Amino acid sequence: MATDYSHELNVALLAVQRATLLTKSVFHSHAKGTLNKSDASPVTIGDFGAQALIIAALQHNFPEDEIVAEEEAKDLRENDSLKNTVWGLVQDAKLSDSSAEQILGGPIKSAESMLDLIDKGDSKGGNKGRIWAIDPIDGTKGFLRGGQYAVCLGLMVDGDVKVGVLGCPNLPVSDSEPLTESMGADATDSEGKGVLFSAVQGQGAQSRPLAKGGLETGSKIAMKPLANIADATFCESVEAGHSNQSDSVQIANKLGITKPSVRMDSQAKYGSIARGAGDLYLRLPVRKDYVEKIWDHAAGDLTVREAGGQVTDVEGKRLDFSYGRTLKENKGVIAAPKDVHSHVIDAVQAVLGSKQ
Incomplete structure (x- = not known):
């Protein structure tokens, strides 16, 4: 059966928006709770919190779908202090629009269920069925350094990407602002910053300002013609x-x-x-x-x-x-x-x- 993926897009946008707001709260704190995974890339409390929130929204709306996600909860299970820090962040992460929160399934019930949600990102992926791919904080080193980072979510159906959403809190809202060298280094999420990008296969791509409640209206985006x-x-x-x-x-x-x-x-x-x-x-x-x-x-x-x-x-x-x-x-x-x-x-x- 054909689908326009409008429900998937709406859930993905709201889930990424809520998770991005959580990462922003961590971005402004000094104690980012950095760990080192086995591949030596830094992990922060923001990664765990954002992944838990996104998976909670996906599980509520699409319980049969598989999920491929970057993090696992092992480190949190072995470190109560870290677990409690992440749990506190997750409890505080709510959209100000109650109907938007309802779409996402509302708050996560307990710290233990938060850990179980994080571990649901263990799908092996593949070319069959519906599989979501999550990077809760893409560019973790940029995040730690005060640069650009993104909260990323994509839906693949039979190995083909159908829906994609990127939450970029430190990029300008304006689509016409040119890319500069300093943009990657001196990132802030001050006024005029924070954008959600989205795309659905065959339907084009959009950007919209990152909001704290329901979704802002999206605008169509396009690559710039390049004469030379x-x-x-x-x-x-x-x-x-x-x-x-x-x-x-x-x-x-x-x-x-x-x-x-x-x-x-x-x-x-x-x-x-x-x-x-x-x-x-x-x-x-x-x-x-x-x-x-x-x-x-x-x-x-x-x-x-x-x-x-x-x-x-x-x-x-x-x-x-x-x-x-x-x-x-x-x-x-x-x-x-x-x-x-x-x-x-x-x-x-x-x-x-x-x-x-």
């Missing part, structure tokens, strides 16, 4: 471990781009180019065995494609979300306006090919 690729603004990861920045410089030179790259964390990069604030997003392989996680790209990939862009790996293949929790059949990410994407791929392959 040399004028492009491209963005890449802040972390050198996430993208090969020296290769990016060579690719920019090949394309005649003279502007310095805008380095910022998280899928805020996807949202920024989808609305025309920037033009290109390059995420280049740092090592042969590096595999991307689906939650780092599902929502952003759909948002850019629905805004009129093209997203592939460095070989020009579409990102394939049907192989489980990782993009194991893809290497790197290239996002660009459709009419110049092939030129960017040519430059990428010329630079990467010369290293073989």
